[in-house]
Amino acid sequence: KAGVTQTPRYLIKTRGQQVTLSCSPISGHRSVSWYQQTPGQGLQFLFEYFSETQRNKGNFPGRFSGRQFSNSRSEMNVSTLELGDSALYLCASSLATGARDEQYFGPGTRLTVT
């Protein structure tokens, strides 16, 4: 079974631009979550999508947004990029069957903002 895939793997953007990252979950998985990983802040939860609806949200500004499509694929968008947005963005998927779900992570998209 194919794992979680993320595209692109690497991205370089300039301050003020916007960016869209894509995540394809494991087949059959209905929940997709996004995390930001930085050396200073570690791994932080951005948001979760389930059945095309945002189900939970972390403490990030409104510049960070996402969506989920009917096939469970998800995108996240960051507008008006800042230098501090440089990070590894990880996507995770799960079956979303209950409280004991396991999250399976993709390889991440490394975003560099210059």
Added chain:
Amino acid sequence: GNSVTQMEGPVTLSEEAFLTINCTYTATGYPSLFWYVQYPGEGLQLLLKATKADDKGSNKGFEATYRKETTSFHLEKGSVQVSDSAVYFCALSDPLNTGTASKLTFGTGTRLQVTL
């Protein structure tokens, strides 16, 4: 709120040495506990998990026991290999508190380096 505290790294061990990475947690609900491993340039891989008190998770020679009385989930391996060199993250999921099992709270990670 929920939090996870891991021992500071890096941890440097010789091959075949015994490994312990400490992890303690704070949660208001009944969390599930996880260990994830991250190899250089890669995402996170689930190493093991435990979903209730006294459960022992195990995988690839690694073990961790969910200790509710000490709020701990320490990772152990009896004999490490060079290929175990990676960053290890302790994490918890507390759906009764956060409304979803998909929101993981992570520790800061512990880098393990194993030398010959």
